């Protein structure tokens with residue numbers, strides 16, 4: 001039923017397991033508060049693609065050793081496959097794993113789309129070759145980064161987010177559970193905002209966008225659990241992944257912000273080890289006791305303490 005998600009899980013080396021969150025009491029309390037938020041237009045500034053790429057590259061490369069990733073175009077893939085129709089799975093696998101050209105993620109082609117200004121995703125070549133053995137062993141080959149054509153001060157963070165995906169998805173099994181798929185991308189997006197923003201206006205904008213997204217995920221999952229037909233089972237799995245990742249990323253960020261310089265360095269070094277395939281996202285989360293339950297209680301307290309202070 002969830003075949004496209006299942007293929008991605010195999011390709012990225014996630015454990016094959018589904019669950020759908022039934023929003024808990026703390027989450028529903030959070031939903032009520034977050035739904036009141038509004039995006040402040042005054043914190044959005046125009047930007048250019050060139051500046052945004054440079055901003056993101058400077059930020060990412062000042063903290064991390066970014067590895068090259070295999071890249072090819074969708075046309076290249078079509079030609080590749082049509083020339084190899086008669087190969088066995090293992091022959092195909094060998095050739096496919098040599099097919100991508102090692103590329104700096106900042107040199108990937110960029111495709112601009114007519115979407116909301118915070119939109120972004122990284123293109124991976126789907127291999128219309130739905131054979132488990134192939135998906136499990138094939139390299140992930142990237143094609144491009146998709147961004148909104150509306151370039152703003154949020155665009156550099158979106159690029160950092162997508163480049164983080166490139167570093168993780170090119171290391172099969174670096175994220176063991178699909179439900180942690182977005183944790184580090186969101187954490188790094190936040191970190192980028194905090195470090196490069198002297199006014200904290202941009203960080204607040206970033207936070208508002210994330211909180212609204214959390215509110216939407218909770219609302220739709222509540223609908224799903226009430227047997228509403230507006231949310232399909234496939235989309236409930238995706239909303240679960242986003243909700244779980246968003247809440248854990250917020251908890252990780254808070255731990256980071258309150259930590260002393262040694263612990264901060266430890267966290268960034270740990271992320272580098274995940275990019276280098278020596279550690280997994282789950283090991284990092286476990287190290288700091290970041291779980292779904294902890295992070296939803298945590299978010300609830302954070303929202304309500306802030307409320308009381310006005």
Ligand SMILES: [Zn+2]
Pocket residue numbers: 161165182185
């Ligand atoms: Zn993402």
